[in-house]
Amino acid sequence: MFLSSLLTASVFDIVEPIAKWTTVGLVIAAMVACFILFFVKRTMFARVLKYTLFGLFVYLLALAILLFSLDIAKHYSDAYAEENWLDKQALVQFVLIPLVVLAALALCALVAFAVSAKYAPTRKKLIALCGGILTAIALISALVCLAIYYNKKIANDGYYNSDSATVKQLALYISALLAVAAIVGLSLFDKQKLTFDSHALAYAGICTAMSFALSYIKLWDMPAGGSVTLVSLLPLMLYGYIFGAKKGVFVGFVYGILQAVQDPWLIHPAQFLLDYPIAFSAVGLAGLTRKLPVPKKLPQVKFAIGAVLAGCMRFICHVLSGALAFEAYAEGQNVWVYSLGYNSYVFIDAALVVAVGIFVLSSKAFLSTVMRLNKEHPNGKNEQTTV
Numbered sequence: 001m002f003l004s005s006l007l008t009a010s011v012f013d014i015v016e017p018i019a020k021w022t023t024v025g026l027v028i029a030a031m032v033a034c035f036i037l038f039f040v041k042r043t044m045f046a047r048v049l050k051y052t053l054f055g056l057f058v059y060l061l062a063l064a065i066l067l068f069s070l071d072i073a074k075h076y077s078d079a080y081a082e083e084n085w086l087d088k089q090a091l092v093q094f095v096l097i098p099l100v101v102l103a104a105l106a107l108c109a110l111v112a113f114a115v116s117a118k119y120a121p122t123r124k125k126l127i128a129l130c131g132g133i134l135t136a137i138a139l140i141s142a143l144v145c146l147a148i149y150y151n152k153k154i155a156n157d158g159y160y161n162s163d164s165a166t167v168k169q170l171a172l173y174i175s176a177l178l179a180v181a182a183i184v185g186l187s188l189f190d191k192q193k194l195t196f197d198s199h200a201l202a203y204a205g206i207c208t209a210m211s212f213a214l215s216y217i218k219l220w221d222m223p224a225g226g227s228v229t230l231v232s233l234l235p236l237m238l239y240g241y242i243f244g245a246k247k248g249v250f251v252g253f254v255y256g257i258l259q260a261v262q263d264p265w266l267i268h269p270a271q272f273l274l275d276y277p278i279a280f281s282a283v284g285l286a287g288l289t290r291k292l293p294v295p296k297k298l299p300q301v302k303f304a305i306g307a308v309l310a311g312c313m314r315f316i317c318h319v320l321s322g323a324l325a326f327e328a329y330a331e332g333q334n335v336w337v338y339s340l341g342y343n344s345y346v347f348i349d350a351a352l353v354v355a356v357g358i359f360v361l362s363s364k365a366f367l368s369t370v371m372r373l374n375k376e377h378p379n380g381k382n383e384q385t386t387v
């Protein structure tokens with residue numbers, strides 16, 4: 001009885017604002033305390049900062065698990081399905097289960113590769129191949145299930161497809177393919193290999209968990225999907241900046257799948273790809289600018305340029321999805337103008353990330369960590385390892 005009353009759509013709405021302001025308060029308190037300590041007792045600053053970041057990660061991980069559980073209970077509850085004219089059984093069968101299986105397989109593949117890299121390095125290529133194949137099969141299966149769900153429940157509903165509004169399927173598929181080609185093509189300018197060692201995997205898990213938890217701390221929600229969050233994409237962008245765009249794109253792809261489970265605004269397989277895995281994989285492109293020929297003492301500028309590039313690519317994906325799949329929401333307006341205006345919230349999100357990212361990269365302790373992770377020489381004379 002208690003469990004059934006707990007897992008209701010209303011519980012998430014009660015807990016979310018409490019979590020938001022608690023998190024904002026903790027982050028501000030931690031920043032102020034570290035700032036004061038830096039000037040009062042600098043010898044203790046590095047150690048306190050390390051334990052503060054670890055404590056923040058543990059807190060965000062626990063928060064992500066709690067809110068994710070409540071979020072699933074909300075979006076797949078009877079009340080939510082009835083309010084949004086959804087078939088709960090079909091939603092769970094064709095959306096929730098395939099996406100959860102896909103995310104779980106991707107996570108297990110990463111863990112298996114990390115373990116094999118440490119304890120059985122001769123088998124890591126085989127395990128990586130098997131994990132990649134299984135994840136690809138799960139992705140294809142998820143897309144097939146989404147296609148079945150779309151054709152069964154939405155294609156002929158008279159709203160998304162009517163005399164005044166249509167879902168442009170062919171254009172959606174072409175746009176998704178072009179977006180993938182653009183993101184993959186840009187990531188190839190990063191000379192680092194797409195190989196994950198133990199450090200890269202560990203930080204991938206940490207950054208994904210922190211971004212996922214922060215994505216629940218919404219400054220405001222958009223009426224038809226999307227939100228401005230408390231710099232939720234900062235950990236992912238910093239990951240791409242530290243470990244390279246190729247790894248950043250891959251981790252962003254996994255994060256995008258988690259976002260689809262968290263906030264299932266899905267009406268078409270190609271729309272799912274554009275709004276979730278593809279859009280968030282673009283976040284990893286923030287790492288492309290780490291080796292720009294700008295003054296080596298200005299990593300903040302490099303990160304800011306990369307964050308703007310990543311934000312623009314994400315914006316393009318959302319605009320294409322909005323114009324080609326959500327014409328019904330334009331209500332007679334020019335659909336492209338509507339989509340451009342609606343999705344401009346992405347730039348507010350990116351501006352917050354740039355502001356906080358510049359602050360983070362102003363820390364010498366953080367920069368030394370970046371150089372250590374990339375095995376770089378502190379004086380930055382090696383151009384290929386410039387921070």
